Amino acid sequence: MKIILYLILAYIFYALIKKLFVKAPRSAGSAQSSSRKESSHTVDVETAKDPVCGAYVSKNTALAAKDGANTLYFCSSDCRDKFIAGR
Numbered sequence: 001m002k003i004i005l006y007l008i009l010a011y012i013f014y015a016l017i018k019k020l021f022v023k024a025p026r027s028a029g030s031a032q033s034s035s036r037k038e039s040s041h042t043v044d045v046e047t048a049k050d051p052v053c054g055a056y057v058s059k060n061t062a063l064a065a066k067d068g069a070n071t072l073y074f075c076s077s078d079c080r081d082k083f084i085a086g087r
C-alpha cells in the first residue's frame with residue numbers, strides 16, 4: 001500500500017516540476033524585456049545645478065523649490081534656505 005502513496009507523491013511532484021518548466025520561459029522573457037527598459041531608463045537621469053553651492057544633484061533626490069516659472073533644485077535644505085534668504 002505504501003508504494004501507491006509514493007507513486008501519488010511522485011506524480012504530484014512531477015506535475016509541479018512540469019508546471020515550473022512551462023512557466024519558466026514566459027517569466028524569463030518578460031524579465032529580459034523589463035531589464036532592457038531599466039538599463040535604458042537609468043541612462044537619462046536628469047541632473048540640475050544647485051544655485052547656492054554649485055553641486056550637481058539628481059532631480060529625483062534633490063529638494064525642489066519654485067522660483068517663478070523656474071524650478072530650482074538644491075542639494076540640502078540649508079542651500080534652499082540660503083537661496084530663499086538671499087533672494
Ligand SMILES: [Zn+2]
Nearest residue numbers: 050053075079
Ligand atoms: Zn548645495
